[in-house]
Amino acid sequence: MEEVFNIENVKKTFYDKNSSLMVLDNLSLKGYKKEIIGIIGPSGSGKSTILNILSNLLKIDEGTVKVNGKVGYMFQRDHLLEWRNIYDNILFGLEIEKNLTTSNKSNAVSLLEKYGLKDFIHAYPKQLSGGMRQRISLIRTLSIKPDLLLLDEPFSALDYQTRINICDDVYKMIKDQNICSVLVTHDIGEAISMCDKVVILSNRPAKIKKIYDFTETFDDVKTPFERRTHPLFNRFFNEIWQELSDQK
Amino acid sequence: MNSYQKALRINKRKVLLTQIILFVLFVLLWELLSQIGLINDFLFSSPSKIIKLLISYFKSNEIYKHIMISLFETIIGLIIGTVFGILFGIVFWWNKFLSKVFDPFLVVLNALPKTALAPILIIWAGTGVFGIIVVSVSISLILTIISSYNYFKNIDEEKILMLKSFGANRLQILFKLVIPYNIPNLINLIKINIGMTWVGVIVGEFLVSRMGIGYLIMYGSQVFKMDLVMMGVIILAVIAFIMYEIVNIIEKKIRKNRGI
Known part of the structure; x- marks a missing residue:
């Protein structure tokens, strides 16, 4: 398997005017192509910090970070630009990269088409529902053809039903691409249903407490929704719940 | 059109009709x-006297030069005050150090009653059209700087992060996010500045000019011709209203283009 990112013995401390806060302590993690890695942990444990380090928005104090290829980042809120229509929104990443070639543009439009959003190409963000907006936001990120996709609680601003549905859509969208994804979440069900591996973080400073590998368990299950009805789903849910409760 | 839209339209007409009735009643009563x-x-003038005077001023073509000069001063003052105000706002957004250094100065300058400084400014800048424009700019500039800087810096940090995740530089963040995001706010700023610039121009004309609407009002009060004072005020109101409406139309066009 092809390695997409590798972080080794990373340390990160945040400094304030009169205090310092160690967030990551000797954290190591690897990701491979076609893999969806879930990161789950108590609030403030540094989940988002890991994403910010992978995307090079944050510098580390110690250790090494290697990313092979391009990084795409999807945030909790969609951050669509209200004054641009959907077409101009999905091209926004390419525009910033000054990479608006004809083939890149048609690739972005084909993503819209593939995921049933073509009819909204001339619409404006405020005319769309929350779930649609989040999918547009994902297309904007996928348009730049990332090798590593970072998702920071991308569904937490949505209502429950939309969330369950969009999990299936986004899962399909990610699996269609030949990429590695890192999903930060605090929703245990979401992590189990979407991810190949789930990393449990400890309290701050974050260390890896345990890694669950679901690749074989859910080998024959196709969608996140089906996983939720799998007999083993509840067992994992309770285990991880216990794991997270223990540290409080 | 559905019933809701119909109700909305009827309501809009009702408001307009009531406004017209109120205005006509006021004039008639006066x-x-x-x-x-x-x-x-003699003290309060009357609508008929004002209209008579207005007609005579229009007939003798004398009114045009007064309107033109005041309008010229206002438009130039408005453009300078708004453009430079926003430019300084951008500079302070760009450079945190500068914004920190200048913060107390801006606060004090803003709190100062600028009309009190007008006599000095006129002496420094000259008693012509230029001096009047300087006074009008002095009134709108500081508040434009403070407001636009606040608009710029209050942008959602995560939105900026989104741009950075695509590798955006600061110039791209400015032109692709900060400014377009704030277009509605900047248009509002222009609307506020129309009023403030007029204040500056009228104060300036009170002090020095021999022409303009401010001059007409000042002259009228000195020779105790209240008809003239009232006429000046009415012309002023009409022009300010027209300028405001022009900005409104531009705003509607922009909103339409942005689908808002």
Whole structure:
């Protein structure tokens, strides 16, 4: 398997005017192509910090970070630009990269088409529902053809039903691409249903407490929704719940 | 059109109709009271006298030069005050150090009653059109700087992060996010500045000019011709209203283009 990112013995401390806060302590993690890695942990444990380090928005104090290829980042809120229509929104990443070639543009439009959003190409963000907006936001990120996709609680601003549905859509969208994804979440069900591996973080400073590998368990299950009805789903849910409760 | 839209439209018309009725009633009452001598038309003037004077000013073509000069001063003052205000706002957004250094100065300058400084400014800048423009800019500039800087810096940090995740530099963040995001706010700023610039121009003309609407008002009050004062005020109101409406139309066009 092809390695997409590798972080080794990373340390990160945040400094304030009169205090310092160690967030990551000797954290190591690897990701491979076609893999969806879930990161789950108590609030403030540094989940988002890991994403910010992978995307090079944050510098580390110690250790090494290697990313092979391009990084795409999807945030909790969609951050669509209200004054641009959907077409101009999905091209926004390419525009910033000054990479608006004809083939890149048609690739972005084909993503819209593939995921049933073509009819909204001339619409404006405020005319769309929350779930649609989040999918547009994902297309904007996928348009730049990332090798590593970072998702920071991308569904937490949505209502429950939309969330369950969009999990299936986004899962399909990610699996269609030949990429590695890192999903930060605090929703245990979401992590189990979407991810190949789930990393449990400890309290701050974050260390890896345990890694669950679901690749074989859910080998024959196709969608996140089906996983939720799998007999083993509840067992994992309770285990991880216990794991997270223990540290409080 | 559905029933909701219909109700909305009827309601809009009702408001307009009531406004017109109120205005007409006010003018009629004013005229009536001065006709029967209940108010002194030497002190308060009357609509008919104002209209008569206005017609004579239009007939003799004398009014145009007054309107033109005031309008010229206002438009130039408005452009300078708004453009430079926003430019300084951008500079302070760009450079945190500068914004910290200048913060207390801006606060004090903003708190100062600028009209009190007008006589000094006029002496420094000259007693012509230029001096009047300087006074008008002094009134709108500081508040434009403070407001636009606040608009710029209050942008959602995560939105900036989104741009950075695509590798955006600061110039791209400015032109692709900060400014377009704030277009509605900047248009509002222009609307506020129309009023403030007029204040500056009128104060400037009170002090030095021999022409303009401010001059007409000042002259009228000095020779105790209240008709002239009232006429000046009315012309002023009409022009300010027209300028405001022009900005409104531009705003609607922009909103339409942005689908908002």
